[in-house]
Amino acid sequence: MKLRTALPVMILGTWAVMAASAALFHLHPDAIHLDRILTPPGSQAWLGYDDLGRPIWDRLIAGAHTSFMVALWVVSISLVLGTLIGSTSGYLGGWLDHVVVRIIDIFLAFPGILLAIALAGLLGPGLDNVVLALSAVGWVGFARLARAQILSVKNREHVQAAVVLGADRRRIIARHLIPLIMAPLIVEASFGIAGTVIAEAGLSFLGLGVQPPAASWGSMIRDGTRYMLVAPHMVLIPGMTLLLVVLCVNLAGDQLRDWMDVRIRGR
Amino acid sequence: MASFLFSRLASALFVVLGVSCLVFFFIHLIPGDPVEVMLGESALPADREALRQSLGLNLPLYIQLLNYLEGLLHLNLGTSLQTRQPIVDMLTERLPATAELALAALAVAVMIALPLGIIAALRRNTLWDMAAMGISVLGVSIPNFWLGPMLVMVFSLWLGWLPVSGREGALAIVLPALTLGTALAAILSRMIRASLLEVLNEDYVRTAYAKGLTTRQVVFGHALRNALLPVLTIFGLQLGTLLGGAVITEVIFSWPGIGQLTIEAIQRRDYPVLQACVLVISLSYVVINTLTDMLYAWFDPRIRLGES
Numbered sequence: 046m047k048l049r050t051a052l053p054v055m056i057l058g059t060w061a062v063m064a065a066s067a068a069l070f071h072l073h074p075d076a077i078h079l080d081r082i083l084t085p086p087g088s089q090a091w092l093g094y095d096d097l098g099r100p101i102w103d104r105l106i107a108g109a110h111t112s113f114m115v116a117l118w119v120v121s122i123s124l125v126l127g128t129l130i131g132s133t134s135g136y137l138g139g140w141l142d143h144v145v146v147r148i149i150d151i152f153l154a155f156p157g158i159l160l161a162i163a164l165a166g167l168l169g170p171g172l173d174n175v176v177l178a179l180s181a182v183g184w185v186g187f188a189r190l191a192r193a194q195i196l197s198v199k200n201r202e203h204v205q206a207a208v209v210l211g212a213d214r215r216r217i218i219a220r221h222l223i224p225l226i227m228a229p230l231i232v233e234a235s236f237g238i239a240g241t242v243i244a245e246a247g248l249s250f251l252g253l254g255v256q257p258p259a260a261s262w263g264s265m266i267r268d269g270t271r272y273m274l275v276a277p278h279m280v281l282i283p284g285m286t287l288l289l290v291v292l293c294v295n296l297a298g299d300q301l302r303d304w305m306d307v308r309i310r311g312r
Numbered sequence: 313m314a315s316f317l318f319s320r321l322a323s324a325l326f327v328v329l330g331v332s333c334l335v336f337f338f339i340h341l342i343p344g345d346p347v348e349v350m351l352g353e354s355a356l357p358a359d360r361e362a363l364r365q366s367l368g369l370n371l372p373l374y375i376q377l378l379n380y381l382e383g384l385l386h387l388n389l390g391t392s393l394q395t396r397q398p399i400v401d402m403l404t405e406r407l408p409a410t411a412e413l414a415l416a417a418l419a420v421a422v423m424i425a426l427p428l429g430i431i432a433a434l435r436r437n438t439l440w441d442m443a444a445m446g447i448s449v450l451g452v453s454i455p456n457f458w459l460g461p462m463l464v465m466v467f468s469l470w471l472g473w474l475p476v477s478g479r480e481g482a483l484a485i486v487l488p489a490l491t492l493g494t495a496l497a498a499i500l501s502r503m504i505r506a507s508l509l510e511v512l513n514e515d516y517v518r519t520a521y522a523k524g525l526t527t528r529q530v531v532f533g534h535a536l537r538n539a540l541l542p543v544l545t546i547f548g549l550q551l552g553t554l555l556g557g558a559v560i561t562e563v564i565f566s567w568p569g570i571g572q573l574t575i576e577a578i579q580r581r582d583y584p585v586l587q588a589c590v591l592v593i594s595l596s597y598v599v600i601n602t603l604t605d606m607l608y609a610w611f612d613p614r615i616r617l618g619e620s
Contacts, residue, residue, distance in 0.1 A: 150323070151330035154601075155594045156556030159574070163590045166578030167341045243455045247560055250457040251575060263457065270461045270564075274469055284458035292453040299449075 050300050053293035060290050064113030067106050074107040075099060075258045083276040093278045096268060099258075101282055107260040108283065112290070115176055115245040120237045122180040127187025128223065128230060134188075135195030136218050145188070152185040161244055165253040175254050179244055183237060190233055194226035228305045235298035239291045246287055262287045316609055324602040328595060329381075335591045336380045339367070339583050350393060350581045363393070367584070389588040394580050399588045402573065407592070409479060410558055410569030413492060416485050417554060417561075420493030421500055428497070429504025430531060436509060444501065451498025456557050460491040460564035477566040484565075492561040496554055503546055508539040541612055548604030552597045559593075 078098040086093040092102040134145035152160075164178035198204070199222060207221050248254040249263030257264070262283040269279030342349050347360050347369065367390075368376050383389065389399040432444035467487060468476040475484045511517065512535055520530045559571035566572070570589050577585035 147326065147330065150327050151334060153552075154327045154331050154598045155334075155590070156552040156554075156597055158553075158556035159559060159590060159593055162556075162559060162574065162578070163338065163586060164341070166586060167338055167583070168343065239453065246455060247457055251560065251563060253578070266458055266461065270464075273461060273465045277465060280458070280461050280465070284455075284462070287458065288454055291455070292449065295449055295453050 049296070053296040053300070056289060056293045057297060060109055060293075061113060063106050063109040065110075067110040070103075070106060072103040072106055073100065074103040074260050076103070083272060083279075085276065085278050086282075092282055093276070095265070095279055096272055096276070101265075101279070104260040104265060105262075105283060105286060108262040108265060109286075111172065111249075111255055111259070111261045112242050112245055112287075115172065115179070116238045116241040118176045119179040119183055119241045119245075120234050122176070123183030123237060124187055124230065124234050126180070127184040127189075128191045128226075130184065131188035131191030131193075132195045132218055132223055132226070135192035136199050136214065136222060142192075145192070149185055149189050149192075152182070153189075155182075157182045157240075158244055158247060161248065162251065162253065165248050170253055170256050172255055172259075175245055175248055178248070179241055183241065186237070187230060187233060190229060191226060194229060195222055198222060198225050232298060232302045232305060235294060235301055239294040239298065242287070242291055242294070317606060320602060320605055320609075324598055327598050331594050331598065332381060332384055332591060333377065335587050335594070336377055338587050338590070339369075340373075342583070346583065350583060384591075389591075390584045392585050393582045394585075399585055402585065403570065403588060403592055406568060406570045406573050409567060410562070410571060413485065413488055413558055413561065413567055413569060414551075414554060416489035417492035417496065417558075420489045421496035421554075424493070424497035425500035425504055428501035429508060430536070432501065432505040433508035433512065434527065434531065441505075445505070448498040448501045451494050451501075454494065456491050456495065457560050457564060459494060460487070460561060463487045463490060464564075477564075479568055488561050488565045488567050491564065492554065492557050495557065496550055499550055499553075500543065500547065503543045504539065507542050508535060511535045511539040514538075541608065544604060544608050544611070548601045551600050551604075555593050555597055 076099060078094060078100070080098070081090060081094040082098040083096060084090045084094040084098075086101075090100070092100070092105065095101055095104065130145060134142045161178045161182045164181055165174055168174040168177060204217060204221050207217050212221070245254060246261060246263030246266070249261035250267045252264075252267070254263060255261045265283035266280055266287075269276070269281075269283065272279050339346050347363050347367075348355070351360060351363060364370050368379055371379070387400055389403070391398055392402060395402075428444045428447065432441045435441050464476055464487060467474045473483075474486050475481065478484055508531075514535075517530060517535055520534050525533070558569065559574055561567065562569045562571035563575050570593060574586060574589040574593075577583070577589060
């Protein structure tokens with residue numbers, strides 16, 4: 046595997062492992078050490094301590110868990126919901142398709158993060174509401190993509206053959222159409238992960254995501270902005286981590302897109 | 313051309329109506345009793361009833377919707393629960409700041425993206441290209457709520473060149489505009505590169521080179537004009553991200569625009585103001601997008617002639 050592919054994949058793997066094993070590490074993200082308030086990283090304190098004397102390393106891993114779970118849930122819900130709505134509407138056509146296209150248009154008229162901010166603000170803080178708000182915004186892109194892809198393949202001969210053989214619509218969509226359009230949807234999903242990780246951190250930055258004392262990279266950055274002169278590590282560490290993860294997701298997504306695009310792969 | 317304009321306007325009007333209806337339902341999304349959420353549990357029953365009356369929440373849903381839409385037509389967005397001020401006044405007070413920020417961010421984005429995209433396309437598959445596209449991936453991946461504080465740390469706290477926050481003085485807009493414009497610059501530079509690469513393979517570009525024009529003349533006189541056309545449509549779409557990002561940027565820099573008002577409205581549970589903010593930002597997005605589409609048709613005769 047090339048370095049360009051291996052490095053992002055390795056870092057993303059670390060993120061997933063960190064997130065999954067947060068429970069195994071015996072972390073104390075909420076433990077307060079009054080004598081270590083704002084201690085910078087060093088031999089005594091691995092990544093340093095925050096303004097309440099809580100260990101940043103522990104909070105970073107707890108934050109990885111938060112962002113990973115939110116990304117997993119939001120992208121899964123959006124992918125399934127969007128693909129179902131988009132492919133059904135594209136295949137059946139008619140008035141249903143007309144209505145779905147209009148609804149998609151309306152949702153696309155909202156700047157995504159604004160709708161998520163408003164929904165999270167209305168529903169109240171909490172991780173489940175973050176997932177709800179981001180999924181309400183996220184399905185639209187998948188639905189639009191799935192619909193467009195279905196339109197381009199629904200008249201292929203193997204589909205006509207299936208119709209002639211008497212397959213019902215559900216079987217045609219599930220067995221003969223969706224497998225054909227999965228590649229672009231998976232690429233879209235990989236970029237969706239990047240967007241969701243940023244959006245979750247953004248909502249938590251605004252105080253609309255996880256509630257204190259629970260840790261999120263976004264809320265860690267927000268807490269850190271108040272101590273930038275005396276303890277820049279409080280902003281730098283969660284921010285660099287967030288940037289690294291999002292960068293790797295984007296790089297991996299680029300690679301995935303090139304790899305799945307047979308036209309480019311041949312060159 | 314006329315039919316193209318008409319169909320584009322009709323669909324824009326439909327979207328405006330849909331957006332307004334969706335925003336109307338916001339208040340009904342609040343779990344439990346919205347009046348209790350807004351006033352708090354300790355509010356007197358008489359106060360609750362008064363608020364319910366003034367918001368019209370005691371009426372049937374469809375009448376509420378019709379009243380709301382009628383209010384919109386008369387630019388009546390209700391009054392703030394906190395300040396009792398007409399919401400329209402609050403918005404007009406804040407709108408210039410947001411418009412100023414968005415325009416400045418746009419200018420920053422174009423100033424960064426144009427040279428980056430052109431260099432990457434002309435020096436394709438060289439170190440220049442890789443560096444430019446590397447910067448671009450970095451720009452897409454960097455969250456604005458981290459970039460903003462980083463810029464403040466370096467340019468305001470360490471170097472002391474620029475103000476930390478607020479809207480006083482001409483220099484105050486530099487950091488917010490950079491924060492908001494970076495992501496757009498990253499996306500635009502990628503699109504400019506891709507679009508320019510396609511155009512550079514065209515016959516007329518070869519002809520231009522063959523008749524002895526310099527690279528500069530070919531790029532700026534022939535290639536770039538055509539390459540920027542497809543960029544324009546996507547540019548319109550990306551403005552949504554810009555307007556959404558303005559909310560977070562305004563919070564970081566205490567920029568007194570509509571984005572900050574949105575967050576204040578959420579914090580104070582002033583939901584009518586929240587509704588109005590979301591509505592105004594989304595509607596400006598729809599309007600800008602429609603205008604971009606029409607501009608595109610104006611610039612590219614193939615579209616307006618093909619439609620008629």
